Amino acid sequence: MTAPVLVLVDHTVDGALRAPVAELLTLARDLSGGAGVHAAWPVDGVEPSAEVVAELGALGATHVHRVVADADLHLSAVLAEALASLLDATGSGLLLVVSSFENKEAVARLAVSTGAGVVTDADGLALVDGRYVARKTVFAGTWTTACAITTPLAVVALKSNSVQPSTVEGAPAPQIGEHAVAVSDKARRVTLVERVERPASGRPDLGSASIVVVGGRGTEGDFSVVEDLADVLGGAVGATRVATDEGWIGHDAQIGQTGVTIAPRLYVGLGVSGAVHHRGGMQASGTIIAVNSDPDAPIFEIADFGVVGDLFTVVPQAAAEIRRLKG
Amino acid sequence: MRIVVCVKHVPDIQSERALGPDGRVVRDGGDGTLNELDENALEAALALVEASEGSVTVLTVGPDDAADAVRRGLQMGAEDAVHVLDDAIAGSDAIGTARVLAAAIRHLDAQQHVDLVVTGMAGLDGLTSLLPTALAELLDLPALPLAAELTVDGATVRVRRNLDHASEVLEATLPALVSVTDQANEPRYPNFKGIMAARKKPVTTLTLADLGVDASRVGLSGARTEVLEAAARPPRDDRVLVQDTGDAGVRLAAYLVDNQLV
Numbered sequence A: 001m002t003a004p005v006l007v008l009v010d011h012t013v014d015g016a017l018r019a020p021v022a023e024l025l026t027l028a029r030d031l032s033g034g035a036g037v038h039a040a041w042p043v044d045g046v047e048p049s050a051e052v053v054a055e056l057g058a059l060g061a062t063h064v065h066r067v068v069a070d071a072d073l074h075l076s077a078v079l080a081e082a083l084a085s086l087l088d089a090t091g092s093g094l095l096l097v098v099s100s101f102e103n104k105e106a107v108a109r110l111a112v113s114t115g116a117g118v119v120t121d122a123d124g125l126a127l128v129d130g131r132y133v134a135r136k137t138v139f140a141g142t143w144t145t146a147c148a149i150t151t152p153l154a155v156v157a158l159k160s161n162s163v164q165p166s167t168v169e170g171a172p173a174p175q176i177g178e179h180a181v182a183v184s185d186k187a188r189r190v191t192l193v194e195r196v197e198r199p200a201s202g203r204p205d206l207g208s209a210s211i212v213v214v215g216g217r218g219t220e221g222d223f224s225v226v227e228d229l230a231d232v233l234g235g236a237v238g239a240t241r242v243a244t245d246e247g248w249i250g251h252d253a254q255i256g257q258t259g260v261t262i263a264p265r266l267y268v269g270l271g272v273s274g275a276v277h278h279r280g281g282m283q284a285s286g287t288i289i290a291v292n293s294d295p296d297a298p299i300f301e302i303a304d305f306g307v308v309g310d311l312f313t314v315v316p317q318a319a320a321e322i323r324r325l326k327g
Numbered sequence B: 001m002r003i004v005v006c007v008k009h010v011p012d013i014q015s016e017r018a019l020g021p022d023g024r025v026v027r028d029g030g031d032g033t034l035n036e037l038d039e040n041a042l043e044a045a046l047a048l049v050e051a052s053e054g055s056v057t058v059l060t061v062g063p064d065d066a067a068d069a070v071r072r073g074l075q076m077g078a079e080d081a082v083h084v085l086d087d088a089i090a091g092s093d094a095i096g097t098a099r100v101l102a103a104a105i106r107h108l109d110a111q112q113h114v115d116l117v118v119t120g121m122a123g124l125d126g127l128t129s130l131l132p133t134a135l136a137e138l139l140d141l142p143a144l145p146l147a148a149e150l151t152v153d154g155a156t157v158r159v160r161r162n163l164d165h166a167s168e169v170l171e172a173t174l175p176a177l178v179s180v181t182d183q184a185n186e187p188r189y190p191n192f193k194g195i196m197a198a199r200k201k202p203v204t205t206l207t208l209a210d211l212g213v214d215a216s217r218v219g220l221s222g223a224r225t226e227v228l229e230a231a232a233r234p235p236r237d238d239r240v241l242v243q244d245t246g247d248a249g250v251r252l253a254a255y256l257v258d259n260q261l262v
């Protein structure tokens, strides 16, 4: 059983692909078995450029649909209706989206309106005996599970850093078309009064970065050591809720159960105790490194490499050494 | 204004949480508790009725133990509670649970109009966050999820929310559904008076039959996913802990190089 796969393309206001989209398309290519990979580009004021269409093609998209609606596609009810009609039009058996809060709102609606089986926060997906089987970690990354979707239509929200993205040599240019959606009145009952995009930081995007350096209360508000190590490693900067509540850094940097969930290749925690709420958002990381002055800090229970010491002396030394080694 | 707050009973996140052989959350460990994030939902609802007038009903779907979750809501100041308890609900996925909650809210609405449904942002057990929007879709209500700030002015409800890449302000007309984040408020602690008063507050227990819900659409039979495997992750081995004696930064750098992380 192979069916076309629909992929929701998250993009920035500048029209660039968000990093995890490459993972979704790589996966879609494998799972579609040649039946077609349909990329859905919500035209929320931003059109896909020729370069980005070529990029989507190289990643395996056979079709790019410019989704145009007569209402704001940032509203989950509007996006859900657009995706439902596109699933229908393309005959897709699977929808892949990046696991973000916004996308999860739309897929929850799709589950109700289309009867689809949904798995969110998946970190792997395969076709086994004609069924989609998703993998995900639960309980703050302490358990791994596999679950099969038993409905004809499957919807999977995939976490970043789950798939190694790749491109196809000599892929044909995708067909590009417009998919216009007439949105129902009931999807218009919420008004988007304001939407303010956060300016890009110049560092990798926190949710999808492969290296994340996190500062906690131990920084006492001085994030310069955290930022410096992040920059020497080419990573993103994150924080605990204590640090964001104190206003040392924006709320969007919060890692944890009520913030961003990350699973980078490398997590470095500086002055972070490793409270269970925080662990819930980072415990699935590849390698975990921690610097903390308290030998009993719970983060050491999950750290591959822990340093008991003062972050203000250990971290600058480490950053200087890495710079020296890199030459 | 009449508000219904949906609260979930979950395994305590400080405890050893586990999945059973059937792949379902073990919920009878005795260390279950009210989902912490639902305290923010309760606080938001109580603050709204205190600022104008009205009442708060707390609603849960879950096994016997889930009664503890609604009791906590009553202690915080909710007026009454509804507990939907039925063996056929066991094994429900988020959509199955949403169906039961939707039926219970319709049942309450038929008795006295419900203006606002408030939920937490996520259950700390599954962290799916699917329920609030699914519930709104089933109830055919406008949804304003992930409120970091919430105001109701006459019949207009307004929410500010912070997303990964943007912040938004959403507005709709009541009746509506709102989910509340832990940024929205600081939940109150029940005081002695509240704890005593809660003992006299009514808790209505309802079954699927009372709500006219078709049992085959909820529980394991209604679930759209089937857990094939569940295993505790092995602990990380080869863990290294070093005490800084002056060169820990250099050793940290060496570890990164040795493990090809730089």
Ligand SMILES: Cc1cc2nc3c(=O)[nH]c(=O)nc-3n(C[C@H](O)[C@H](O)[C@H](O)COP(=O)(O)OP(=O)(O)OC[C@H]3O[C@@H](n4cnc5c(N)ncnc54)[C@H](O)[C@@H]3O)c2cc1C
Pocket: A215, A216, A217, A218, A219, A239, A240, A241, A242, A243, A254, A255, A256, A257, A258, A259, A270, A271, A272, A273, A274, A275, A276, A277, A278, A281, A291, A292, A293, A294, A297, A309, A310, A311, A312, B036, B037, B182
């Ligand atoms: C409902 C709810 C949801 C929550 N959600 C989240 C969430 O999503 N994310 C989150 O992070 N938190 C969350 N929290 C908060 C969480 O419980 C912890 O309070 C928080 O994670 C602790 O942050 P911290 O590690 O920075 O601070 P602390 O726990 O105070 O730890 C600071 C650490 O720094 C160390 N230290 C101090 N000085 C130095 C130094 N000079 N050098 C090295 N180490 C030093 C100390 O030894 C200590 O271990 C939530 C809480 C609740 C109730």
Ligand SMILES: Nc1ncnc2c1ncn2[C@@H]1O[C@H](COP(=O)(O)O)[C@@H](O)[C@H]1O
Pocket: B006, B007, B008, B009, B035, B037, B038, B041, B059, B060, B061, B062, B094, B097, B101, B118, B119, B120, B121, B122, B123, B124, B126, B127, B128, B129, B130, B131, B132
């Ligand atoms: N069984 C339940 N009974 C009542 N409310 C629930 C139940 N499950 C989920 N909720 C509500 O939905 C929110 C999100 O839960 P979830 O989708 O499971 O992450 C919770 O914070 C609760 O407010």
